[in-house]
Amino acid sequence: MVFSRRAVLLAVAALLQTATVQAQQAFQPPGNSEMAYASIPDTTLYIQGGFDSNYTNSFYSLDLTQNSWLVSSPPWTNRTAPTIILTPTSRASISNGMTVTRDQKRLVIWAEPGVFWMDIATGLWQSEVAGNVTTAATMRYNYRRAATHGDTGLIYIPGGADQGTKMVVLDPETFAVTTVDMPSVLLPGIIGLYGWVWSDLRKSFLMTGGELLLDTDLSQNQNIATSLEYFPGNNTWTRFTTNGADLPLISRHCMVQGYGGRKIVVYGGHEWNQGVETLRGTIFVLDVPTMTWVQGDSVAPTYVSSDSACTLTGTNFISWGGSQAQLNKATLATPVIFDVESKKWIAQFQNAASAPGVDGGTSKGAGGVASVVSPQTPSTYNINTQQDYFKTGPESGRAPYSHYQNGHVSSLNVRDPPTVQTIPFRNPQQIVNVYSEFPNDNVQRHPQATSDTLY
Numbered sequence: 061m062v063f064s065r066r067a068v069l070l071a072v073a074a075l076l077q078t079a080t081v082q083a084q085q086a087f088q089p090p091g092n093s094e095m096a097y098a099s100i101p102d103t104t105l106y107i108q109g110g111f112d113s114n115y116t117n118s119f120y121s122l123d124l125t126q127n128s129w130l131v132s133s134p135p136w137t138n139r140t141a142p143t144i145i146l147t148p149t150s151r152a153s154i155s156n157g158m159t160v161t162r163d164q165k166r167l168v169i170w171a172e173p174g175v176f177w178m179d180i181a182t183g184l185w186q187s188e189v190a191g192n193v194t195t196a197a198t199m200r201y202n203y204r205r206a207a208t209h210g211d212t213g214l215i216y217i218p219g220g221a222d223q224g225t226k227m228v229v230l231d232p233e234t235f236a237v238t239t240v241d242m243p244s245v246l247l248p249g250i251i252g253l254y255g256w257v258w259s260d261l262r263k264s265f266l267m268t269g270g271e272l273l274l275d276t277d278l279s280q281n282q283n284i285a286t287s288l289e290y291f292p293g294n295n296t297w298t299r300f301t302t303n304g305a306d307l308p309l310i311s312r313h314c315m316v317q318g319y320g321g322r323k324i325v326v327y328g329g330h331e332w333n334q335g336v337e338t339l340r341g342t343i344f345v346l347d348v349p350t351m352t353w354v355q356g357d358s359v360a361p362t363y364v365s366s367d368s369a370c371t372l373t374g375t376n377f378i379s380w381g382g383s384q385a386q387l388n389k390a391t392l393a394t395p396v397i398f399d400v401e402s403k404k405w406i407a408q409f410q411n412a413a414s415a416p417g418v419d420g421g422t423s424k425g426a427g428g429v430a431s432v433v434s435p436q437t438p439s440t441y442n443i444n445t446q447q448d449y450f451k452t453g454p455e456s457g458r459a460p461y462s463h464y465q466n467g468h469v470s471s472l473n474v475r476d477p478p479t480v481q482t483i484p485f486r487n488p489q490q491i492v493n494v495y496s497e498f499p500n501d502n503v504q505r506h507p508q509a510t511s512d513t514l515y
Contacts, residue, residue: 087138091391093383096158097369105371109153117141124373127411142176142185157206162213172201198222203252224250243297255315265290271311283309305355318372330366339364356403375400
């Protein structure tokens with residue numbers, strides 16, 4: 061009996077030692093930048109691909125459900141990555157648009173040569189190739205952001221088609237792709253590296269910052285102050301106005317929504333002006349009901365970066381990774397956390413710090429927003445009619461469309477959106493290698509890559 065007890069004790073000790081070693085060897089991803097990222101609200105942050113010292117097709121996630129953790133020991137999980145082909149001159153894994161479907165059952169990545177999606181329950185990846193042989197050459201994948209329409213579930217990717225002049229509209233159920241024009245009157249050129257989110261309250265997509273490519277000459281690249289809003293209900297772009305702090309000229313920044321749609325955070329990035337880079341460690345919080353920006357304390361200089369991944373869960377804004385220099389690609393491996401309520405950077409994630417509700421709503425919904433106040437209606441540019449798009453009378457067969465006007469939400473009927481081009485998918489055997497991206501990224505960030513001429 062004594063021997064048996066000793067054997068049991070030894071076995072238990074061995075198990076404890078194994079568990080301790082495994083805990084000490086918990087997965088920690090290396091520093092990375094230019095990743096695709098997306099979140100299931102208050103549940104999981106997913107991060108795919110990017111660039112450290114080489115192109116990577118890694119895939120991992122951060123658990124947002126745990127009660128508490130320090131920035132020195134985040135709860136990471138290493139996951140199976142999609143099969144994205146990497147070559148010395150192919151940057152198919154960097155700066156792609158990734159989003160979660162409306163039902164939160166799939167991750168979708170807009171990446172060369174088309175669409176990759178993962179069943180979140182099983183972790184299995186599948187893919188489709190975008191476009192036919194003719195249209196494939198015009199698709200643009202890198203430096204574009206993807207966001208999901210909160211009501212229809214359609215996925216919108218500005219500049220994803222026709223060499224950046226059109227926005228891709230992807231149906232994640234059928235994988236049909238349509239395109240709509242980018243607003244040439246408001247954007248005097250091709251844009252990428254912008255911030256792009258769906259606003260639950262405004263029922264629109266918001267774009268901030270970005271990099272405008274004026275010429276293939278590197279010295280001509282510059283940031284642009286976009287502040288654009290797209291209303292998918294009537295295919296209308298506007299330039300939105302805000303109160304409070306002014307956003308700097310930035311690109312490669314994070315932009316995420318939280319608080320049930322009542323807050324949008326813009327963080328980090330850099331200013332790129334005629335070949336000169338200035339990193340920004342600033343953070344701004346937009347109060348969507350009043351459209352007022354509030355600037356928080358800048359992050360410590362050692363954590364300033366561009367091209368990071370981020371999420372907003374409860375009152376915790378979390379940013380991970382990112383590049384600290386345009387040329388040497390030094391990357392961060394430690395997350396930083398900003399508490400939206402205290403407007404301070406903190407060292408510990410607290411899941412209990414849930415976002416307060418509003419008008420009976422919760423942090424996970426936009427409850428009670430019928431009387432939300434908005435600034436004056438901005439000047440609009442309708443790519444269909446270039447005229448005022450509101451109609452005074454009801455339109456047969458169409459439901460009213462909610463829009464902000466004169467400081468209040470108004471239910472107005474609008475014209476039908478214009479007919480859009482339908483682009484069929486081709487099968488994987490028809491893949492044509494037509495990879496292309498911004499010249500400044502080829503020359504400065506990835507010198508081993510071939511130069512591009514399509515921009």
